[in-house]
Amino acid sequence: MNDSACKACVGAWPRSDHFIADCRLTRAYLHEDQFFPGWTVLVLKRHATELFHLSRDERSSLIEEVSVVAGVLAEEWRAVKINYELLGNQLPHIHWHLIPRLAQDPAPLEPVWRITHEPTRLAPDTLTSRLERLRKVWPGLMNHSPLRS
Numbered sequence: 001m002n003d004s005a006c007k008a009c010v011g012a013w014p015r016s017d018h019f020i021a022d023c024r025l026t027r028a029y030l031h032e033d034q035f036f037p038g039w040t041v042l043v044l045k046r047h048a049t050e051l052f053h054l055s056r057d058e059r060s061s062l063i064e065e066v067s068v069v070a071g072v073l074a075e076e077w078r079a080v081k082i083n084y085e086l087l088g089n090q091l092p093h094i095h096w097h098l099i100p101r102l103a104q105d106p107a108p109l110e111p112v113w114r115i116t117h118e119p120t121r122l123a124p125d126t127l128t129s130r131l132e133r134l135r136k137v138w139p140g141l142m143n144h145s146p147l148r149s
């Protein structure tokens with residue numbers, strides 16, 4: 001069930017040109033700010049605002065999906081750490097920010113929200129190649145995980 005007042009439900013966020021792939025319970029997008037390379041957002045396909053609103057099975061599958069995608073991002077970007085952010089203050093629709101933190105991170109002890117920076121918007125050709133690179137690893141991900149229903 002979708003909520004017509006919700007930006008995620010109506011497709012107003014994240015940007016559709018940043019769409020990576022469909023997972024089982026979520027859709028994956030590159031975040032439009034790539035200051036932290038590989039910053040990805042997983043948006044639940046149905047409207048829900050809290051983890052405790054999900055069924056136990058749905059919640060279990062979701063955390064599995066988040067974990068598998070995080071593993072792919074960690075490998076792709078050789079991340080030192082993945083940050084998992086599920087806030088929903090600004091957009092109350094379950095969406096997970098998965099943020100690879102790399103060796104050259106400007107402030108590795110801080111959450112990304114506290115690091116002042118100019119947003120990095122990818123040039124169209126860079127965006128396209130980054131999405132294609134991720135899609136190449138996504139099918140393997142879908143075949144070897146519970147993401148496939």
Ligand SMILES: [Zn+2]
Nearest residue numbers: 006009047093
């Ligand atoms: Zn929604």
